[in-house]
């Protein structure tokens with residue numbers, strides 16, 4: 634069991650779930666976000682700070698022996714917002730980790746690093762990235778930071794390319810990209826107990842029958858996702874049909890591939 638596990642982005646969708654479901658991993662959960670996170674449970678420490686603030690992030694990381702980095706901009710936004718949360722934020726986090734004992738990190742990357750691949754293609758983790766916007770580019774950058782800090786300093790990171798981590802799949806694309814909360818939790822348990830993690834890229838998807846991503850390279854991790862989106866098939870197929878040329882039908886990144894470059 635870890636002494637102190639930091640979860641950034643703790644006020645967000647995934648952070649709120651992780652806070653409830655991962656308290657068994659550490660004696661203390663240090664939770665952080667740019668907005669308040671509600672009342673602190675007895676085993677929680679709350680730190681409100683901007684990931685773009687280097688001094689604050691250094692203080693935040695000090696004393697932690699694991700980090701689940703969920704904080705930052707999570708959809709396509711203006712470059713300036715993405716730069717603060719996801720570019721400078723990741724720089725600050727990895728520098729703080731380097732200065733404070735290299736705690737193991739889970740980096741919440743995204744399927745939008747490869748969003749422009751067609752849905753007809755099956756992907757392995759070593760294929761070139763095809764980001765579908767500035768958000769996806771910021772995640773490609775974060776993955777590169779993780780690799781460089783591993784090669785140069787031995788920093789371990791689970792680069793988790795999350796598909797769609799929500800309670801259930803709500804459209805046809807999500808039948809392939811869905812990551813259940815239970816499978817997310819079992820993955821975090823493996824990441825923080827496996828003796829050697831290195832800097833592995835992991836597709837964050839459940840055992841979906843119609844999935845697109847090949848995780849056969851991470852057998853050593855011992856993660857066995859259990860859920861399959863097929864149980865929601867009838868619900869999803871009852872939705873109105875989508876045009877054959879819609880981005881959410883053509884591309885793995887779905888609608889993000891059609892987002893403009895937001896200027897403000």
Ligand code: NAI
Nearest residue numbers: 642644645646647667683684704705707718741795797798
């Ligand atoms: P979310 O948007 O609900 O949560 C992100 C949190 O980060 C928010 O609470 C926000 O206040 C905080 N944040 C934003 N900018 C910040 C800054 N400058 N400083 C400090 N905190 C800041 O997103 P969600 O869905 O919980 O996702 C968590 C992470 O997982 C994100 O990094 C996202 O990119 C990634 N991800 C999530 C997926 C999903 O299906 N939920 C899919 C792929 C990636």
Ligand code: 15L
Nearest residue numbers: 707708743744745796797810
């Ligand atoms: C993401 O990267 C987003 O953070 C999340 O909100 C979803 O849009 C997800 O990808 C997705 O592609 O479904």
